[in-house]
Amino acid sequence: MDESRWEKITGWKLAGFALGLAAFAALLCASEPGFVFGLDHANLLFHEAGHPFVGLFSNRLETYGGTIGQLVFPVLLAVSFWRKGQALSFAASVIWFFENWLNIARYMADARALELPLGGGGDHDWNTIFTRWNVLQYDLNIAGTMKFIGWAGMFAAVLWVGWRWWRDRNRADESIEQF
Numbered sequence: 035m036d037e038s039r040w041e042k043i044t045g046w047k048l049a050g051f052a053l054g055l056a057a058f059a060a061l062l063c064a065s066e067p068g069f070v071f072g073l074d075h076a077n078l079l080f081h082e083a084g085h086p087f088v089g090l091f092s093n094r095l096e097t098y099g100g101t102i103g104q105l106v107f108p109v110l111l112a113v114s115f116w117r118k119g120q121a122l123s124f125a126a127s128v129i130w131f132f133e134n135w136l137n138i139a140r141y142m143a144d145a146r147a148l149e150l151p152l153g154g155g156g157d158h159d160w161n162t163i164f165t166r167w168n169v170l171q172y173d174l175n176i177a178g179t180m181k182f183i184g185w186a187g188m189f190a191a192v193l194w195v196g197w198r199w200w201r202d203r204n205r206a207d208e209s210i211e212q213f
């Protein structure tokens with residue numbers, strides 16, 4: 035992909051991003067694992083909207099609709115920011131996307147325990163899905179993997195921002211030297 039289409043990440047923009055990231059990290063630490071206050075309330079809304087929406091098209095897929103619903107908005111945002119070359123907004127969307135994985139992992143890990151309070155219907159998505167897939171006994175392993183990917187994805191997005199900033203800075207130095 036053409037590198038020049040990404041907006042330049044200045045030191046000020048990076049500082050703003052770091053500040054937002056710090057607030058997000060603080061919120062993540064203060065929240066119970068897998069449920070970030072505010073953000074996961076929004077995710078839950080998208081989740082609950084996803085079930086009936088997907089249910090319009092397929093009864094069988096309706097169970098997956100919640101998870102699809104909570105992932106689809108960060109994906110749409112990420113694609114849109116990527117196309118506009120808005121690097122920091124893109125990274126924030128990617129972080130939101132992968133934060134969702136922690137929330138999904140929390141739900142997956144509950145597939146056998148059935149301890150989480152459930153909104154809407156009272157069906158446990160992951161108990162249903164894992165039973166369907168015949169992997170119910172692996173719920174904790176699958177959740178652990180999801181959680182790992184979630185963290186790895188968020189770290190990757192932050193590293194990418196740092197790397198872009200560093201590159202942009204060096205590129206700026208080069209252009210100053212040329213003139």
Ligand SMILES: [Zn+2]
Binds near residue numbers: 081085101159
């Ligand atoms: Zn659900």
